[in-house]
Structure formats: structure tokens, C-alpha cells
Amino acid sequence: MTRAMDSHLAGGNRRSTADLTPKHFGWRVERRVGVITLNRPERKNPLTFDSYAELRDLFRTLAYADDVRAVVVQGEGGNFCSGGDVHDIIGPLVAMPMPDLLAFTRMTGDLVKAMRACGQPVIAAVDGVCAGAGAIVAMASDLRVGTARSKVAFLFTKVGLAGCDMGACAILPRLIGQGRASELLYTGRSMPGEEALAWGFYNRLVEPEALSAAAIDWAAELAAGPSFGHAMTKRMLHQEWSMGVDEAIESEAQAQAICMMTQDFHRAYHAFVAKQKPAFEGD
Secondary structure: OOHHHHHHHHHHHHHOOOOOOOOOOOEEEOOOOOEEEEEOHHHHOOOOHHHHHHHHHHHHOOOOOOOOOOEEEEEEOOOOOEEOOHHHHHHHHOOHHHHHHHHHHHHHHHHHHHHOOOOOOOOEEEEEEEOOOOHHHHHHHHEEEEEOOOOOEEEHHHOOOOOOOOHHHHHHHHHOHHHHHHHHHHOEEEHHHHHHHHHOOEEEEHHHHHHHHHHHHHHHHHOOOOOHHHHHHHHHHHHHHHOOOOHHHHHHHHHHHOOOOOHHHHHHHHHHHOOOOOOOOOO
16 A cells, blocks of 8 residues: 555544534534533433434544544533433333334443543543433543532432443443442442542542533643553553453553554654653644
């Protein structure tokens, strides 16, 4: 393959997301950070069939975005997300046959898969209610900033379901430990912000009025870093869940050797020699 052909194919995979106009949530790009805002505050920002699918499709698009290097997910009106809309989702599910129910649960799981598969670090900015599928979205993010007044609840057992929803039994124990995850998934109780920080679910706590800015500032710091390296870190964190130590060490050796081929690695070296701060470009 010629260099010109290779450049053309690579360019064909890249796309800008700044002009995307989702119908079911807010979207904007600032400082190379994509900001998703769940914006149904009158009902605490619940998800619907359409918003699930549109969020899934957005994260799939982000895997090819060239203008977004980190993502923030937040809610409007003092709450993050109250989960699946009782009227728009729960009611219809009661009447669905098994094939349709399975199609729905697979679709919601695809949202988490898309969040984990995109290369950008995802930061959840959590205030107020963060329940059900909302708690899953926060869990599936790479980092979480919360408030003391927030309440995280994996409340699936409260509606007669299992706690094993959208990867919760795989991901949550890795964040907070098996025993703590078991407690939350069996009981469906709310976890307040201070406890969520102490248990390792939140990385940071901030005041509610500072939440959005704090999350976006943190995402902008990550966006200014080596985005190829961040994507590799995210990929290895995900893939190594199912690896033994020897396999993980070999995989990381290969991953790091690939990163050493990037221009960002060269930039960092030359900047160090010149006693300057490197300006990473993601290539």
C-alpha cells in the first residue's frame, strides 16, 4: 500500500463531531472535550429507548472522532440520571415478548460496550440522583467526579430484576470490591457521595456548583495529553481483566512498543531535552 493510499484510508476513518445534533441529549465540543448533557431535568434525566440507542451510536462514532480527546457525561438540573424512564421504557417492557426483551437488554449492553470501546477517557459528573441505568453509565465511565449530595443506586432488585445489568456484576466489583458491589447489587440501596468516594466509586468530590467545570477541566487536562497513549491505556485496562499476569505483561510490552513509534513519544523526548513542556498531537 502506498503512503498516499494509506493516508487516504486513515483520513476516511476520521470524522468531526462538533456539528452533531443529537435529538435526545445535549452535545458540544470545547477544548477537545465532548460534553454530553442528559437534558430532561423535569424527570431527573431518564433514558428512553431512543436515548439509549442514540448514546450508543454517539460513542461508536467517537471511536473515529478526530476532534474529541476526552468526554464528559453530565445531567441537567441538579441530577445525573434516574435510569430507564418508567413510562417510556418500564411500562412497554412489561408487555413485550421474550425476543423483544432480549433485543432491548442487548441494546442497553451495547451502550456500555461502546463506552468501553471508544479510545477517549470518559468522565461522569454525578450530582443528585444517579440510579439504575444512570448508575451504570457512571460505572462504565473511566473516571467519576461526584458531589456529597449525590445518591448512586443500582436499584434493579427494587423492581424485581437481578443486579446483573449492563455489565454491573463484571465492572462494579473491580471498582469497589466484590463485597461492597454485592451489597449494592443485592439491596439496591442508595450510596451517598461521601461513601462513594470512600469506597472508590468516585475519584473526586466537589461542590455541586463546581461540578461541571471541574469535570470539563479534568477532561481538558487529559485531552492535552498523549491521546494515542490514553487510548492504549484504556484498551489494556479493559482487555487485561481476562488475562493472566504473564499474558498481561507480554500484551503491555507490545502495546508500549507501539506507543514508542508515535510522534508524541518523540515530541516528549525532544521537549525534555529542550527543557520544555511537550505539546501532544495524538499521532
